[in-house]
Amino acid sequence: MVYNLPYMISIIKMGVSLLSIYLNNGATTWPKPACVPEAISSFILERGANLARGSSSGRDIDSLDMVISARQDIASFFRGYRKRDPRYVTFTGNVTESLNVVLKGFLRPGMHALTTSMEHNSVIRPLRRLEGQGVKVSVLQCDSKGFLNPEVLHSFLKENSVDLFVLSHASNVCGSIQPLEDLAAICTRAGVPCVLDSAQTAGVLEIDVEGLGLSACCFTGHKGLMGPQGIGGIVWEPGFAARVLPFVEGGTGSFSDDEHQPEILPDRFEAGTPNLPGIAGLSASLGWIVETGVEAISEREKKLGKRLLEGIRTLPGLEIFGSEMDRDRLAVFAMNLDSMDNGTAAFELSERWGIETRPGLHCSPLGHRTLGTFPGGALRVSIGFFNTEQEIDVAVEALGILAAEKAVH
Numbered sequence: 305m306v307y308n309l310p311y312m313i314s315i316i317k318m319g320v321s322l323l324s325i326y327l328n329n330g331a332t333t334w335p336k337p338a339c340v341p342e343a344i345s346s347f348i349l350e351r352g353a354n355l356a357r358g359s360s361s362g363r364d365i366d367s368l369d370m371v372i373s374a375r376q377d378i379a380s381f382f383r384g385y386r387k388r389d390p391r392y393v394t395f396t397g398n399v400t401e402s403l404n405v406v407l408k409g410f411l412r413p414g415m416h417a418l419t420t421s422m423e424h425n426s427v428i429r430p431l432r433r434l435e436g437q438g439v440k441v442s443v444l445q446c447d448s449k450g451f452l453n454p455e456v457l458h459s460f461l462k463e464n465s466v467d468l469f470v471l472s473h474a475s476n477v478c479g480s481i482q483p484l485e486d487l488a489a490i491c492t493r494a495g496v497p498c499v500l501d502s503a504q505t506a507g508v509l510e511i512d513v514e515g516l517g518l519s520a521c522c523f524t525g526h527k528g529l530m531g532p533q534g535i536g537g538i539v540w541e542p543g544f545a546a547r548v549l550p551f552v553e554g555g556t557g558s559f560s561d562d563e564h565q566p567e568i569l570p571d572r573f574e575a576g577t578p579n580l581p582g583i584a585g586l587s588a589s590l591g592w593i594v595e596t597g598v599e600a601i602s603e604r605e606k607k608l609g610k611r612l613l614e615g616i617r618t619l620p621g622l623e624i625f626g627s628e629m630d631r632d633r634l635a636v637f638a639m640n641l642d643s644m645d646n647g648t649a650a651f652e653l654s655e656r657w658g659i660e661t662r663p664g665l666h667c668s669p670l671g672h673r674t675l676g677t678f679p680g681g682a683l684r685v686s687i688g689f690f691n692t693e694q695e696i697d698v699a700v701e702a703l704g705i706l707a708a709e710k711a712v713h
């Protein structure tokens with residue numbers, strides 16, 4: 305690490321240690337609540353049986369119990385259709401897999417899929433694959449701050465026949481939160497299934513799957529849900545789930561006499577041994593979130609986000625993309641420094657201040673095109689529940705120093 309004088313002075317002033325400052329929570333939240341590694345380790349050490357593939361020993365029953373309770377807790381967390389009915393929660397490895405299961409299982413040649421210009425590649429890449437197989441794909445243009453105007457969706461659905469609408473609840477690039485209530489209501493009125501990518505919002509914003517009338521809510525465990533990597537899932541509307549074909553088939557530990565994939569849920573979409581330690585970890589993190597409160601998590605992140613925004617808004621030579629307001633947005637900020645490449649900025653922040661961020665295109669070329677930052681991308685600073693005000697102040701100070709250094713070159 306190379307330290308410079310202004311940085312050392314600012315650090316001493318603020319009494320902040322030189323430990324790493326993690327501001328890459330959009331990629332994965334860190335650290336996790338202590339109950340998460342504890343639950344993973346206790347599952348492996350004390351239970352560790354496979355799911356429905358044993359002899360009904362105590363360990364088998366305990367493991368099965370853990371998975372059923374986790375499904376019920378997820379159903380109730382997302383306010384699924386049949387309350388705590390565990391059948392309508394499918395586990396996957398991550399939200400990318402969830403979106404693939406839904407999109408590739410539902411869309412057939414001749415159908416028409418609609419999405420937005422702020423999507424992650426986990427939505428647009430499966431759609432482009434399907435397009436090559438005869439599915440029509442349309443992309444609604446969001447405004448330059450990353451928001452989709454509900455009127456745009458309304459007009460499109462009035463003039464076109466659409467079989468499915470899929471969207472990200474909030475942008476992983478600039479944090480803009482879509483007006484989901486309005487968008488989902490428009491879909492419900494038009495009879496179009498609405499599929500949500502909740503990667504950036506689950507655990508940070510309340511999501512009422514049944515109240516919104518969503519057909520499927522795809523989630524990932526390792527971001528706002530505070531769980532480990534490698535676990536995600538889908539909360540289904542039962543009627544919609546019945547119209548989706550599984551594309552992974554194999555052993556389920558059930559109906560073993562049948563050479564065909566079981567029709568019933570959750571077995572229909574879950575062939576192969578699931579990530580049981582991951583489910584144990586996710587179950588613990590969900591308990592932590594419920595106890596802490598989504599509202600409290602959201603308020604804390606918002607407050608820290610506001611502090612960052614106020615600190616950097618007026619820095620000369622620093623441009624912020626997306627909403628400059630502190631409402632309608634998550635604490636995920638995209639920015640660029642004048643004449644300093646965002647990769648260099650991320651490197652400098654990391655080397656000199658131990659601040660972890662993420663530069664580049666964030667797996668969202670569409671989003672960056674919408675914001676006008678393609679192909680160069682942007683520096684993303686994403687705040688999490690465990691960040692502190694002091695850490696935000698160091699980041700503001702560091703960005704100010706980088707901007708000023710560049711200005712004199």
Ligand SMILES: Cc1ncc(COP(=O)(O)O)c(C=O)c1O
Pocket residue numbers: 330331398399400401424426472474475476501503504524525536
């Ligand atoms: C909006 C959005 N969708 C999808 C993903 C993919 O998440 P995962 O890698 O957990 O599947 C991400 C991750 O950054 C995201 O932010």
